[in-house]
Amino acid sequence: ETGVTQSPTHLIKTRGQQVTLRCSSQSGHNTVSWYQQALGQGPQFIFQYYREEENGRGNFPPRFSGLQFPNYSSELNVNALELDDSALYLCASSLPGTDSPEAFFGQGTRLTVV
Amino acid sequence: AQRVTQPEKLLSVFKGAPVELKCNYSYSGSPELFWYVQYSRQRLQLLLRHISRESIKGFTADLNKGETSFHLKKPFAQEEDSAMYYCALRGGSEKLVFGKGTKLTVNP
Numbered sequence: 749e750t751g752v753t754q755s756p757t758h759l760i761k762t763r764g765q766q767v768t769l770r771c772s773s774q775s776g777h778n779t780v781s782w783y784q785q786a787l788g789q790g791p792q793f794i795f796q797y798y799r800e801e802e803n804g805r806g807n808f809p810p811r812f813s814g815l816q817f818p819n820y821s822s823e824l825n826v827n828a829l830e831l832d833d834s835a836l837y838l839c840a841s842s843l844p845g846t847d848s849p850e851a852f853f854g855q856g857t858r859l860t861v862v
Numbered sequence: 863a864q865r866v867t868q869p870e871k872l873l874s875v876f877k878g879a880p881v882e883l884k885c886n887y888s889y890s891g892s893p894e895l896f897w898y899v900q901y902s903r904q905r906l907q908l909l910l911r912h913i914s915r916e917s918i919k920g921f922t923a924d925l926n927k928g929e930t931s932f933h934l935k936k937p938f939a940q941e942e943d944s945a946m947y948y949c950a951l952r953g954g955s956e957k958l959v960f961g962k963g964t965k966l967t968v969n970p
Contacts, residue, residue, distance in 0.1 A: 752905075779956060790866075790948050790960030791906070804955050838906065844956060851958060853906040 752841050754854035761829050761861050769824040769857045771839030779803070780822040781851065782814060783838040791838055797822055798844070826859075834861045864889050866951050868961035875939050876969050883934040883964045885923075885949030894952040895925055895932040898960075901945045909934075909947070919943070939968045 753772045761767050773780050779798045783791035793806035797816035811827040820841070826833055836858050840851040865888040875881050887893060895912040910918045912925040912932060923934045932949060949961045 781957065783958075783960075788962070790868075790950075790962045791958070793957040793959065796956055798956075804957055806957065840958075842956065849956075850908050850911070855905050 752839055752852050752854035754837075754839050754857050756857060757855065758858045759860070761859065763829055763831060763861055765829050766825065766827045767829060767859060769826075769837050769839075769859070771822045771824070771841075771854060773820045773822065773839075773841030774852050777841035777843050777852070778820050779842045779844055780816055780820065781840045781842070782822070782824045783840065784808075785836040785838055785856070786832075787835070794824070829861045831861050834859060864893075864951055864953050864959045866949050866959055866961035868947075868949055868964050870964045871962070872965050872967070874967045874969060877941055878938050881936050881939040881943070881966065881968075883947050883949075883966065885932045885934065885961060887930050887932065887949075887951050889930075889951060889953045891953055895923070896950040896952070896958070897921070897923055897932075897934050898948045898950055899945050900948070906948070939966075941968045941970060944968045 755770045781796040782794040785791045794808050795805040796803045800816045813825045816822045836856045838856045839854045842849045842851045867886045897909040898906050899909045900906045921936045944967050946963050948963045950958045
């Protein structure tokens with residue numbers, strides 16, 4: 749059984765650019781959630797994908813978008829990057845339907861916007 | 863609205879002392895409550911969940927619906943307990959709502 753993996757681990761982008769972050773879910777998990785963690789803050793929910801469909805969204809603008817693929821891996825895309833988008837982006841996978849399902853987190857991608 | 867409050871940003875105790883990390887929540891329904899921990903240079907991982915009513919690494923947490931609290935306790939802190947601790951709530955959907963976290967330092 750493999751854990752949640754994210755790529756890249758670090759990334760530096762310029763304001764206005766676009767970025768794609770990737771996540772491979774834990775084996776057998778069909779649900780992927782993305783979180784943004786700014787410095788000194790707890791993770792904040794961006795959105796969730798379940799079986800390739802968006803299944804809930806937090807308070808983030810439309811320039812944050814995502815995809816989930818048939819193998820349940822996922823991408824987070826951010827357009828028109830702003831300085832405030834600098835944060836650690838976390839991906840978590842889970843298997844709903846179990847009793848209080850656990851979310852397994854990846855190591856995160858550290859995005860710096862300059 | 864769903865909200866989790868961890869009033870202490872930093873908490874420092876000596877080895878062997880009791881420790882309590884506070885967590886209060888706001889949610890109108892029946893929430894699921896969790897404690898996540900992040901050790902230095904490691905990923906965020908689940909420590910315990912209220913539904914399991916178990917003790918993990920000597921830590922326990924009791925859901926108090928009257929006080930809307932889910933404080934994390936350990937009677938005798940160890941140096942290896944030093945980490946960031948996040949309280950999280952899940953209510954009505956799969957998303958987790960996290961508090962801002964408490965950095966626990968256990969001094970020798």
